[in-house]
Amino acid sequence: MVRKVINRLIGRRYSIDEAINAYVEENASQDELNTVRQMMQNDPVLEKNLSTQQALRDVLGRVDRIESPRSFAITPEMVAAAKRAESGMTRVTELFAPQRKLALAPAIIAGIAALSVALLTIGDVSGLVEQSRADSDESATTSSFATEATVADTKLLFNAEMADGAIEDEAFVDVAESVPVTESGRDVPPTATAELAEPLTKASSDTSEIQSEPAPKMEIGAESEPPALAVGEGAPQLQSDADDSMTITMELEEVGSDGASADAVIAESMDGAEVAADSHKQSSDDGIAIPVRELQLALAALTVLSVIAWTGIRRIHSR
């Protein structure tokens, strides 16, 4: 709609310009003459103005011709010298020369990036955007690897201790320290860690059952769990908070004492993780959860780089 109006206005402007030019150049068509005469009726000064323009054009047309003072024929040496003078940087800057369409590109990029940083900061301060937990979640892959590695460590620890015939408390302290850090990142409250350690400690009191049954199930569970979480639930749920870890730990305890199947345990722990992640999601629905700090840093870097590029290009070009 707006474009139509603009086009109509521009089109009208063009047709008026065309009619006036044709009148001044004395080659107007009948339609153009009618247009100009109609305009003259509305504006009495126009006729005199246009006749002045006709006279001016006549004067300009009588200005002497200019002839070149010398020959501008080129030689191979001139071309070679020009090639040498034109470095790769010059070619790049030529793309962004003031008369090119790309001239303002670096400045526009810098402006947009700076504006985005400002908006993100305002959003962060006002609470419209939140730092996503996955900052934390820097990426699902990284987290998945970390979880896998930690669980594998845990499994080795379990196996080693079970081979000795006893599981010491410190082994579970190690588990309690490692699991929440990798799965929950920095958001794990100390109480959650304590709660996590507790059921595992309980499980350790029943070493005979663990030795007979849970060890291989731990391996199954440990190896299949991280990928299942990563694929099925996505990164945000994978990095859920201490509740997830606690749920999983609780299930481990049940496995140790009841000998329930690993699949059931995994399924239940997944449910637990889902519930925890859902509640977590609800809590973050108040704002848009994005990696604010990373974005701010990236955009700020882009701004600085664009400004440097912009000033550098201008400096080289002016030289």
Add this chain to the structure above:
Amino acid sequence: MTSFDEQRLIQLSRDGDYDAFNRLVVEYQDAIFAVVLRTVRNRATAEDITQDTFISAFRKISSYRGGIFRAWLFRIAKNASLDYLRKVARRGESSIEKDIVYFSEIVEDDSQDPLADALNSELARLIVHCLDGLSEDHRFAMVMIDIEGYQYDEAAESIGVSIGTVKSRLNRARARMRDCVQQQPELLPASMRL
């Protein structure tokens, strides 16, 4: 030179034939130099820009995709001229040679009257002064069409805009020139006085 000759010379130039390209240079150097000089208003700079235009044209001739060859040369020259003017403006220098005869100064007049010659000379100076007051885009349009007498399509191709835009710019340029020259009505012919 026929159009066929021009195309053949262009083709030979693409193959690196300097002699063929220099025939094109001889054909167009006056036109390019005149427009550049009237744009940058400095003879030495105009010579440099004209020379650079032809060197650049030879190096980039493979990118010439048809159309009016002279307009393609004008476009290279125009970019170089505007580039120079912006540099000068950024440094706060003046590129205008105020009293140097680069505009031919004398508007052709058949009369042998010395007074008329003097008035014409003053009128030429006034025109130069008023042209200086135009924006680069308006000046380029006016120089190409009203002074050098090129057609709208060639001017549009040289400037790199549509014909409608050229007409629009020319219309505004003429209006501003009219307002400017009317500030010294004593220099104007009777037909130009309000």
